[in-house]
Amino acid sequence: xxxxxKTMLPLAWRNLWRNPRxxxxxxxxVAIGLWSILFFNAFMTAWAKSSKxxxxxxxxxxxxxxxxxxxxxxxxxxxxxxxxxxxxxxLDAPAVADWTTRVVVPxxxxxxxxxxxxxxxxxxxxxxxxxxxxxxxxxxxxxxxxSDDDSVVxxxxxxxxxxxxxxxxxxxxxxxxxxxxxxxSFDVVGIYDADKATEDLYVFTGRAASQRFxxxxxxxxxxxxxxxxxxxxxxxxxxLADAAPALDVRGxxxxxxxxxxxxxxxxxxxxxxxxxxxxxxxxxxxxxQLMAVFERTQEFGLLRALGMKPRRVLFMVTIENAxxxxxxxxxxxxxxxxxxxxxxDGIDFxxxxxxxxxxxxxxxxxxxxxxGAFILFPGLIWLLGILVTLxxxxxxxxxxxxxxxxxxx
Amino acid sequence: xxxIVTCRGLSKTFGKGELAVHALRDADLDIMPGDxxxxxxxxxxxxxxxxxxxxxxxxxxxxxxxxxxxxxxxxSRSQLSDLRLSKIGFVFQSYNLIPVLSARENIEFVLQLxxxxxxxxxxxxxxxxxxxxxxxxxxRRPGKMSGGQQQRVAVARALVSRPKIVLADEPxxxxxxxxxxxxxxxxxxxxxxxxxxxxxxxxxxxxMEHSMRHIEMVDGRIDSDARSSG
Ligand SMILES: Nc1ncnc2c1ncn2[C@@H]1O[C@H](COP(=O)(O)OP(=O)(O)OP(=O)(O)O)[C@@H](O)[C@H]1O
Ligand SMILES: [Mg+2]
Numbered sequence: 001x002x003x004x005x006k007t008m009l010p011l012a013w014r015n016l017w018r019n020p021r022x023x024x025x026x027x028x029x030v031a032i033g034l035w036s037i038l039f040f041n042a043f044m045t046a047w048a049k050s051s052k053x054x055x056x057x058x059x060x061x062x063x064x065x066x067x068x069x070x071x072x073x074x075x076x077x078x079x080x081x082x083x084x085x086x087x088x089x090x091l092d093a094p095a096v097a098d099w100t101t102r103v104v105v106p107x108x109x110x111x112x113x114x115x116x117x118x119x120x121x122x123x124x125x126x127x128x129x130x131x132x133x134x135x136x137x138x139x140x141x142x143x144x145x146x147s148d149d150d151s152v153v154x155x156x157x158x159x160x161x162x163x164x165x166x167x168x169x170x171x172x173x174x175x176x177x178x179x180x181x182x183x184x185s186f187d188v189v190g191i192y193d194a195d196k197a198t199e200d201l202y203v204f205t206g207r208a209a210s211q212r213f214x215x216x217x218x219x220x221x222x223x224x225x226x227x228x229x230x231x232x233x234x235x236x237x238x239x240l241a242d243a244a245p246a247l248d249v250r251g252x253x254x255x256x257x258x259x260x261x262x263x264x265x266x267x268x269x270x271x272x273x274x275x276x277x278x279x280x281x282x283x284x285x286x287x288x289q290l291m292a293v294f295e296r297t298q299e300f301g302l303l304r305a306l307g308m309k310p311r312r313v314l315f316m317v318t319i320e321n322a323x324x325x326x327x328x329x330x331x332x333x334x335x336x337x338x339x340x341x342x343x344x345d346g347i348d349f350x351x352x353x354x355x356x357x358x359x360x361x362x363x364x365x366x367x368x369x370x371x372g373a374f375i376l377f378p379g380l381i382w383l384l385g386i387l388v389t390l391x392x393x394x395x396x397x398x399x400x401x402x403x404x405x406x407x408x409x
Numbered sequence: 410x411x412x413i414v415t416c417r418g419l420s421k422t423f424g425k426g427e428l429a430v431h432a433l434r435d436a437d438l439d440i441m442p443g444d445x446x447x448x449x450x451x452x453x454x455x456x457x458x459x460x461x462x463x464x465x466x467x468x469x470x471x472x473x474x475x476x477x478x479x480x481x482x483x484x485s486r487s488q489l490s491d492l493r494l495s496k497i498g499f500v501f502q503s504y505n506l507i508p509v510l511s512a513r514e515n516i517e518f519v520l521q522l523x524x525x526x527x528x529x530x531x532x533x534x535x536x537x538x539x540x541x542x543x544x545x546x547x548x549r550r551p552g553k554m555s556g557g558q559q560q561r562v563a564v565a566r567a568l569v570s571r572p573k574i575v576l577a578d579e580p581x582x583x584x585x586x587x588x589x590x591x592x593x594x595x596x597x598x599x600x601x602x603x604x605x606x607x608x609x610x611x612x613x614x615x616x617m618e619h620s621m622r623h624i625e626m627v628d629g630r631i632d633s634d635a636r637s638s639g
Contacts, residue, residue: 007521011507011509011510014509014510015509018508018509298505299507302501302505302507303507304490305464305466305493305499306493306494306499306518306519306522306566307490307491307492307493307494307495307519307522307523308490308494308522309486309487309490309491310486310487310490311487312522400466400467401465401466401467401493402461402466402467404466404499404501404505405457405460405461405466405501405578
């Protein structure tokens with residue numbers, strides 16, 4: 001068999017170039033198919049990563065700590081005290097890059113024209129800027145100047161809906177610590193630009209200002225923390241839960257289930273795409289190869305007449321197919337690598353993301369060259385390709401030796 | 410000496426019922442070692458069909474073929490391949506060389522199927538090339554050779570595996586007069602020098618003139634079988 005392979009390889013290779021058109025078509029089909037799979041995979045992976053990072057950076061952080069019950073019923077009744085000694089030192093551990101505290105209460109925002117539900121968030125702007133991207137997303141005006149700043153920053157879309165603007169005033173209303181309604185007017189000093197869902201929901205003011213407004217004495221709704229490494233998430237959550245056994249410590253995967261399942265969705269999308277592309281490829285390859293076998297009936301008959309066993313004809317044709325598809329696979333890999341590298345500076349998706357109301361998609365998507373995918377998918381396509389061409393190859397091995405005697409007329 | 414090929418009651422029918430064509434009807438034939446026999450007869454008389462049966466390329470409808478004492482009926486496709494490989498050489502009308510292989514590679518191809526070592530393959534192929542008068546052309550591909558030269562390569566390929574018999578169907582049909590005569594001479598010489606047995610289906614008078622045995626077919630039957638001094 002080894003000797004057979006040694007003499008068959010050159011024969012197979014030369015046979016490939018006998019019909020350059022057909023070989024070319026198959027090469028292009030395989031190369032483009034594989035290219036699309038590798039590119040789609042890189043794109044989806046990058047998109048998932050970017051969506052995740054964007055969402056985490058927006059408000060979520062790596063994780064949050066609340067009082068028991070807040071997640072089920074976020075209200076003024078389920079607030080917590082600022083971190084005690086134990087929790088604060090756990091939050092200052094090296095695994096945690098940064099943390100801050102927020103007041104978060106449901107409420108209402110009112111302009112001269114409209115009243116809308118909103119979530120009022122009281123932040124410490126300095127710490128907030130290290131954790132959240134919203135302070136950097138100011139489209140007009142400015143962000144809050146300090147914890148005592150009793151003005152508000154609204155989302156772009158909410159400003160449109162309220163028909164208000166910079167320098168105007170809006171009224172915030174919420175239940176206060178005494179159980180009564182607080183109502184206060186705030187200056188609109190800044191407008192931020194995120195996705196519509198975020199813009200429609202969150203209204204920011206200073207943390208201390210919000211506590212005064214709600215009649216709180218230093219209570220907060222949440223601690224937000226950002227980790228150095230996302231891979232340390234489980235460990236970090238466990239350590240923080242140890243430090244604050246009475247509190248509800250959750251990582252982002254528990255806070256945003258959709259985001260958590262995104263990774264596996266991406267895997268499924270890629271698999272579905274692989275299935276579609278491969279089916280189309282298989283149809284193309286099998287068709288051209290069946291045609292090739294049909295045209296070469298006399299030649300295969302000759303090989304059989306000369307004493308080549310059917311098994312050996314099958315082997316020979318399979319080697320030809322392995323070379324053919326292998327060459328196409330190599331081409332596809334080069335094509336995909338070049339595409340991914342040429343786009344590694346990032347694809348600007350800001351217009352698209354906004355138009356599609358995407359789930360907090362990153363505005364610029366950076367494609368990554370992923371060696372694992374460049375082994376897995378080409379290998380898979382190569383093997384599957386050889387597998388489907390076993391059918392035409394079997395046809396070839398079934399050619400009858402009398403065909404060799406057929407006259408050319 | 411026992412015959413190399415025996416055919417007994419050999420019949421071949423293509424198709425069924427009204428459309429049935431009886432290409433061979435109850436043919437008996439023995440080919441003896443060292444024979445150089447021609448198989449002649451009108452078009453459609455069954456020459457090719459008979460050669461196909463003897464060459465184990467196709468199965469008879471009834472009757473039996475034995476090659477070198479081995480009955481063909483009951484052999485598997487793979488066993489028939491082995492038998493063709495070891496005992497039968499073929500020369501076809503349309504040369505039938507592998508286009509992507511050089512003359513030498515074409516000749517070596519059957520030896521490679523036989524599992525002959527690379528060094529011996531080369532020696533034997535080069536010898537065969539010399540024998541058919543193509544020295545210096547061993548690296549040419551079929552497309553770069555004349556019909557006569559290609560047919561010589563085919564003869565070399567048929568001989569290099571040292572078969573018991575060489576079957577040739579209209580080997581000169583695509584050749585001009587000069588090349589046809591040269592090919593006949595070549596076969597004749599190989600027969601004389603090495604005792605190679607030939608069975609040649611042909612319409613070509615020049616081929617018949619050089620044979621020692623002349624078999625005439627009519628309508629699927631062996632009509633006459635005569636030996637001459639050549
Ligand atoms: N595969 C086939 N299917 C149907 N009929 C066939 C087939 N092969 C041969 N025949 C018929 O069998 C008969 C004998 O054909 P064969 O080819 O053996 O004749 P031949 O003597 O070789 O003729 P020629 O001199 O033209 O080569 C012819 O009538 C032919 O039409
Ligand atoms: Mg014929």
